[in-house]
Amino acid sequence: MIVVVCPGQGSQTPGFLSPWLELDGVAERLAGYSDAAEVDLRLHGTESDADTIRDTRVAQPLIVAASLIAAEQLAARAGRRPDGVAGHSVGEIAALVTSGVIDESTGMRLVGIRGRAMADAAAQTPTGMSAVLGGDEQAVLARVAELDLSPANYNGGGQLVVAGALPALAALAEEPVKGTRVIPLQVAGAFHTSYMASAVAALREAVSSVSPADPSITLWTNRDGSVVDDGVTALTYLVDQVSSPVRWDLCMTSFADHGITGLIELAPAGALVGLAKRALRGVPSVAVKTPEDLDAAVELLNGAAA
Structure with a gap:
């Protein structure tokens, strides 16, 4: 079982989207994401400095957009989807899109709302x-x-x-x-605690009009590391986790229980692979930081299917 994981806030670095924009169709896709999230993702992913992209309103849509671009490129090059997916904190929105619970436009709309609401709560x-x-x-x-x-x-x-x-x-x-x-940590406030109560309310209102599908691949929730089988529950957990602890430790334990044979972290990658190397010893992993890393990710994904 190859599991794809989607990183959370803090994984972004200045200019990290630049090499992705050299790929066919990515600029157009990013423009659509920007409209949905109400954030200029091209500007912030290529030109903005570290302080600017640390802003929760910017960081969250930027990270999810990068993960979705990397996921699309990986699936296209490999000719198959991963066996399972999970997201750390805001990365759970990218995981819901990757598993088919919500579409890309909805995911980017939600992450824009989530970022703004969490920034307001932190203030x-x-x-x-x-x-x-x-x-x-x-x-x-x-x-x-x-x-x-x-x-x-x-x-x-x-x-x-x-x-x-x-x-x-x-x-x-x-x-x-x-x-x-x-x-x-260089963050705006106490995320995943009761200080985020107002953000929970804002996101709950935003998802009330969403009609989710059930996951089409295995989807883990960082609520408790369990597998989520239906879309309504997945959205409920997505809202609740804004003020609840992220249990990534339990996700990794559950990966092992389900027989993980490889882990691929989507852009902007690095942190989750680092945690996996300590908690999932011996499991091959690839951090997809730039398009150059896609070849190794495809090899891991297709090697599992062989």
Whole structure:
């Protein structure tokens, strides 16, 4: 089983879309995505600096657009689709499109709304996120609870992202749990926590008019790592995860339980392959960062089908 994974916010870098725009039809596709998301994706994917594309309103549509472009190119070159798909945080929108639950235009419309709503929610109260690397997870969670912080991303491989008030995050960094390293993340606020309640409401209203299809390939949810069999549930989970922790650790465990034989991370790739190398040891993986990486991804995908 070859699983394709779609990255989340923070994976974007300045100019990363430039090589993709050299491919036939990509510029036109990106223009349509820009209209749906109400964001100039060509500008931000080729010219904007790191600070500009860190803006949640820009970053989320940019990342999903890149994943969808890479997914289309991979399927066209391989002549087949992957066996399964999952997305980390906002990457779950790309996963729903890839699995056939929603179409591209709907996905880009939703990610535009999601990015704007989460940015607005983050602006209400100064909050942030930090990655905690290493240490005993239960000890980290106990300290997080003491500081009134919340676990936001259980990334596996010894990485937990926590979120909440800035003074509490500073206290965690000043007195880290034994055996851990705390790294502040350059994000606008405490995503995947109760601070995002208003964004949940906005996205729920946006999906109320969507008529989803059931997934046509295996689709995992980062709610709890389970397989989702129907489109209505997939959309419900997509809305709920805005204020709930991302359980990527459970997704990787579920990949293993389903007999994963290879993993392909779509653009802008790198982070999820890194986590997989620690949590899914021995499973071949390819990070599709540029079109040049597609050959290796096709080889992995078609090698599984041989």
